[in-house]
Amino acid sequence: MHGYQHEDLPADELARQEDLYGPFTQSVRELVDATLRTTVDEEEVRRAQAEIEAVTARLRASTMEGSYGVRYSSDGTTRPWGNAVVGLRNPVAPPLAFDRHPEGRATSDFTLGAAYEGPPGLVHGGVSALILDQALGEACGAGGRPGMTGGLTLTYRRPTRMGRLRCEAWIADRDGYKTVARGTIGDADGATVEAEGIFIVPKWARGLFDARNTDRPDRFE
Amino acid sequence: MHGYQHEDLPADELARQEDLYGPFTQSVRELVDATLRTTVDEEEVRRAQAEIEAVTARLRASTMEGSYGVRYSSDGTTRPWGNAVVGLRNPVAPPLAFDRHPEGRATSDFTLGAAYEGPPGLVHGGVSALILDQALGEACGAGGRPGMTGGLTLTYRRPTRMGRLRCEAWIADRDGYKTVARGTIGDADGATVEAEGIFIVPKWARGLFDARNTDRPDRFE
Structure with missing residues (x-):
């Protein structure tokens, strides 16, 4: 099985998802950079970790199974939003x-x-x-x-x-x-x-x- | 210039940094996965984004200039903690x-x-x-x-x-x-x-x- 998932989204729903997940994912990219480069004291690092763990737990209250994959619409457009280089929803991607x-x-x-x-x-x-x-x-x-x-x-x-x-x-x-x-x-x-x-x-x-x-x-x- | 930075750390300080930054960075890796796979509602995503931005701002109160680089001790051991594949402090690294x-x-x-x-x-x-x-x-x-x-x-x-x-x-x-x-x-x-x-x-x-x-x-x- 190739695993490409057919998922038609109305234009306004597609725009809503881009407007929601684009800035959200970008905020995690900024956190990744700050995590690597911060020199704040130990107490502040531990406090940040506790808050991050709490956010992660709330986000995991509901998740998709497995990875995002690549989803495509009937008009032929695709959403490779989990892709490690270009993924809109992937904080590892620059993107x-x-x-x-x-x-x-x-x-x-x-x-x-x-x-x-x-x-x-x-x-x-x-x-x-x-x-x-x-x-x-x-x-x-x-x-x-x-x-x-x-x-x-x-x-x-x-x-x-x-x-x-x-x-x-x-x-x-x-x-x-x-x-x-x-x-x-x-x-x-x-x-x-x-x-x-x-x-x-x-x-x-x-x-x-x-x-x-x-x-x-x-x-x- | 090769940019490798000589930084001798006493064994207990090295252990302290590993114990602090290892779990902290791992918490951000978990957040990266949750960010990509969450299906919680829009309000929850926006709340997560606001909290992440607040944590990032606090971590950025004090940061190193540029990247982590590779630091080495007089005994020849190195800390490639910013490395994109093996970096202890890099959430992009699996590691x-x-x-x-x-x-x-x-x-x-x-x-x-x-x-x-x-x-x-x-x-x-x-x-x-x-x-x-x-x-x-x-x-x-x-x-x-x-x-x-x-x-x-x-x-x-x-x-x-x-x-x-x-x-x-x-x-x-x-x-x-x-x-x-x-x-x-x-x-x-x-x-x-x-x-x-x-x-x-x-x-x-x-x-x-x-x-x-x-x-x-x-x-x-």
């Missing part, structure tokens, strides 16, 4: 917002702070890999060729400093159910990390793919 | 704890929940890349050959389901300042993702490396 172009290209400007650190002051090399995996997949999806990652190769040209960054990805080659995508992460001085990946249309989605149902490119990302 | 073996091998058993999702019910392919980058670096460090990632290649054998997982990494080849490491992530049925990476001793650390100062293998991870 990135991608501009997607139908020729098979995706770009995003974003900021990475202290929670994404590897070496001191630098973005974790694996975080760059995480973001590039998503970016290459977005480019494939934008071009009507969504798929699961089959292989990914990263080349680290120079260190990536935390702060304002940009990633770009594009389809480089098309071959049946396989798509090759390339991309970069970089700063104002150019690319710091380059990536190439192979994305494969999963078996359960090939009928849909064969029917060239490209008006729903997001369906199986 | 993984590695067993390190001096022949150049590192292993970790860990659990990934809803915050690390990509496709529905599955670990984000980029999260596997993130964890494998760290694991390969840990293997290099364990073998006295720490370095920065120069290149990383991932091969996805089959989907990785969320839940209990294991990663293993080992040094495969040694060549001057370069180390080749390999590793896998997998479940009870075996490997789901394989990785190979090249790790390079940074220029500023080569004097230390040449002196075979291998009793401080963690110093420049």
Whole structure:
């Protein structure tokens, strides 16, 4: 089973959820940063912990089973709100917002702070890999060729400093159910990390793919 | 500048910090999961947001400048507490704890929940890349050959389901300042993702490396 969940939401309900969960999740991202960087005294830390535990208990009074998953509407739009890179409801996600172009290209400007650190002051090399995996997949999806990652190769040209960054990805080659995508992460001085990946249309989605149902490119990302 | 910060802590102060920040950060990880999965009503979400913002404001009354970085003691132990994979103080980190073996091998058993999702019910392919980058670096460090990632290649054998997982990494080849490491992530049925990476001793650390100062293998991870 692919696990994608059909859930039609009226436009006003979708807007209500975005307006509710977007700022709520962002408040937890701010807390994540403060948790990592605070230097307040022990008593204050313990008090914060007790209050956080109380909030968590109230939020857990009612929860969905398992993970958020990816939900889609009859018009073909999707809500990957649990996604670790772009998820509106996922505090682990920075989150990135991608501009997607139908020729098979995706770009995003974003900021990475202290929670994404590897070496001191630098973005974790694996975080760059995480973001590039998503970016290459977005480019494939934008071009009507969504798929699961089959292989990914990263080349680290120079260190990536935390702060304002940009990633770009594009389809480089098309071959049946396989798509090759390339991309970069970089700063104002150019690319710091380059990536190439192979994305494969999963078996359960090939009928849909064969029917060239490209008006729903997001369906199986 | 490499940015590694020398900070000697007496054993009892180190224990105090671990006992304070470990559970505190874990409480925020639980909140992250609850934030993503809650289905409580709108009023309760707004109340949670207000309380979280109040806690964040109090924690921000005093913060370190920039990120946590990596701090080391005179005995060679390090505290990568801000690290996105293993950081004790980083709520984004699952966190993984590695067993390190001096022949150049590192292993970790860990659990990934809803915050690390990509496709529905599955670990984000980029999260596997993130964890494998760290694991390969840990293997290099364990073998006295720490370095920065120069290149990383991932091969996805089959989907990785969320839940209990294991990663293993080992040094495969040694060549001057370069180390080749390999590793896998997998479940009870075996490997789901394989990785190979090249790790390079940074220029500023080569004097230390040449002196075979291998009793401080963690110093420049």
